[in-house]
Amino acid sequence: MRIRGSLLVGLTVVAVGAVMAQAQDAAQPVGTMGELMTSMVYPAANDLLLSIARGGPKDDKEWMAAQRSAVLLAESGNVLMMRGHARDQGDWMKNARMLVDAGAAAYKAAHAKDANALAAVDAPINASCVSCHKQYRPNVHPPRS
Numbered sequence: 001m002r003i004r005g006s007l008l009v010g011l012t013v014v015a016v017g018a019v020m021a022q023a024q025d026a027a028q029p030v031g032t033m034g035e036l037m038t039s040m041v042y043p044a045a046n047d048l049l050l051s052i053a054r055g056g057p058k059d060d061k062e063w064m065a066a067q068r069s070a071v072l073l074a075e076s077g078n079v080l081m082m083r084g085h086a087r088d089q090g091d092w093m094k095n096a097r098m099l100v101d102a103g104a105a106a107y108k109a110a111h112a113k114d115a116n117a118l119a120a121v122d123a124p125i126n127a128s129c130v131s132c133h134k135q136y137r138p139n140v141h142p143p144r145s
């Protein structure tokens, strides 16, 4: 009886593993990394940074726009972590996570219409782009010899 019980537990673990693998594969990459950058990451970051540079959103419409850009920026970080987009499970994931965190902080600030909190996100947004590009975009940041 004991043996049968543990066999059943073992099979359940295998089945759960299979379901989880399937769930991950449900997300299928569409664009190239460059396209992801130019269609999601860059426009979202650019809109936010531009708004911050101009002193922050001026009215409800601009706060809503900032909130939308923040959602897009944060979620684009999640897309970068997808299988098929992620280059590795180490530094790549850390850099993508920085983008999610910066976007989430921007979202929170825009939701609260807090200009100071939004301005504070400027540095972390830039840091995430630069740290990932330094390592994974060697044509732009040539490795020092």
Ligand code: HEC
Pocket: 033, 034, 035, 037, 038, 041, 042, 045, 046, 080, 092, 093, 095, 096, 099, 125, 126, 128, 129, 130, 132, 133, 136, 137
């Ligand atoms: C997790 C890694 C990662 C993060 C974070 C990241 N990038 Fe990128 N980015 C890349 C890689 C890799 C490329 C090179 C893509 C290629 O050419 O194949 C790239 C390329 C680009 C390009 C050029 C695209 C092209 O087709 O020429 C732009 C623009 C860009 N990134 C903007 C940004 C901005 C802005 C941020 C921050 C808000 C950012 N990226 C954050 C990995 C990242």
